Amino acid sequence: MKLLEGVEVLDVGRYVAGPYCATLLGYLGARVTRIERRDGGEDRYIAPLFTRGERPGEGGLFMQTGCGKRSVAIDVSKPDGLRILARLAEKSDVVVANATPAALAKLGLDWPAFSARNPRGILVTQTGFGSSGPDAAKGGFDGVAQAMSGAMCLTGTPEHPVKAGAPYADFSTAVFSALGALAALMAREASGAGQHVETSLLGTALAVMNSHLAEQAVTQINRPGTGNRVQTSAPSDVFETLDGHILVHTVGDGIFRRWAKLIGKPALAEQPEYQGDQARGDRRDELCGIMAAWCIERTTDEALSELAKAGVPSGPVLTQQQALDNPQVAAMEFFRMVDFPGLQTQAPVADLPIRFSALAAGIAGRPPLLGEHTREALLEIGYSDQDIDALSRDGVI
Numbered sequence: 062m063k064l065l066e067g068v069e070v071l072d073v074g075r076y077v078a079g080p081y082c083a084t085l086l087g088y089l090g091a092r093v094t095r096i097e098r099r100d101g102g103e104d105r106y107i108a109p110l111f112t113r114g115e116r117p118g119e120g121g122l123f124m125q126t127g128c129g130k131r132s133v134a135i136d137v138s139k140p141d142g143l144r145i146l147a148r149l150a151e152k153s154d155v156v157v158a159n160a161t162p163a164a165l166a167k168l169g170l171d172w173p174a175f176s177a178r179n180p181r182g183i184l185v186t187q188t189g190f191g192s193s194g195p196d197a198a199k200g201g202f203d204g205v206a207q208a209m210s211g212a213m214c215l216t217g218t219p220e221h222p223v224k225a226g227a228p229y230a231d232f233s234t235a236v237f238s239a240l241g242a243l244a245a246l247m248a249r250e251a252s253g254a255g256q257h258v259e260t261s262l263l264g265t266a267l268a269v270m271n272s273h274l275a276e277q278a279v280t281q282i283n284r285p286g287t288g289n290r291v292q293t294s295a296p297s298d299v300f301e302t303l304d305g306h307i308l309v310h311t312v313g314d315g316i317f318r319r320w321a322k323l324i325g326k327p328a329l330a331e332q333p334e335y336q337g338d339q340a341r342g343d344r345r346d347e348l349c350g351i352m353a354a355w356c357i358e359r360t361t362d363e364a365l366s367e368l369a370k371a372g373v374p375s376g377p378v379l380t381q382q383q384a385l386d387n388p389q390v391a392a393m394e395f396f397r398m399v400d401f402p403g404l405q406t407q408a409p410v411a412d413l414p415i416r417f418s419a420l421a422a423g424i425a426g427r428p429p430l431l432g433e434h435t436r437e438a439l440l441e442i443g444y445s446d447q448d449i450d451a452l453s454r455d456g457v458i
Contacts, residue, residue, distance in 0.1 A: 063090025079159030127428025134432030159187035210266035
């Protein structure tokens, strides 16, 4: 059973937050049609997997956000292109568009215009900072949201704020957007009416940082950044071994007792100054120093084996290739190997990281070639072959 079978989704997004939201809905069974520029746009070619001639070929980002979609390539700067977009939007159950309010209005996808044409339609939008306030008109990217949420100052050091390498604000916004779309579809079953679902990169980043921000608001503690070293428990840090690095996260009295026994200092767990996570976090330099001395005498495998037997959470710091080659990844089938025309080898694409006992979900096909489904989609909304040929000659599609 496919949960969203029969649901039509129009993806008018760029980069991550919008397109990956639509991808997730597609993994749950919706048919997703992606609107692209006639040259494909920047997000099709980020992290290119191969080169064709003088132009970069499709990239890793598109492999992740494009699986199973149809591609319709149109020039929305032309009136005929906007008419095509409007007709597709009118026939869609869900339209996903990450753009500023002004850009949405220019496309005819602002909520008043969209709902007037499609009262049952659900409009899912993502912006950088929300639809009101002093920054509403600004565009934004994942790193900007990280910076403005306080995360970079906590992740790095006072002298060197650090952004996470993985664009978590983008992808988490996509997940929140997909959740909102599902909720709106459920609400439509009862009311018969569509609605506007709004998310933002800044809102997502603030939600992820909320516990730290709540602490700051109440206590005015002004925590400085300490890199990988956790401030609210210890020893929790990245530690060097004889042949690499591992991350150890010791949190909770039980784990701390097991850790103390493992390193041969069980009395630490009984000392008053180490009672409670925050007390240990306040003495993180001392406890992490003890752990560093223990780790540097062991190989990565030796340290991880002893930690696992003791029940102390830990893992190796892996390179990107090692992350791909991890036997646990293969055992859980987290990736699907996906073909694409012209690729010398299949690309690993993260499948839906949810397992259902009685629901079919996940990757159902490769990403589309640019404009691969333009004619098919236009025929479905009433254009004739002659109309389509004329639009092609005029540079609209």
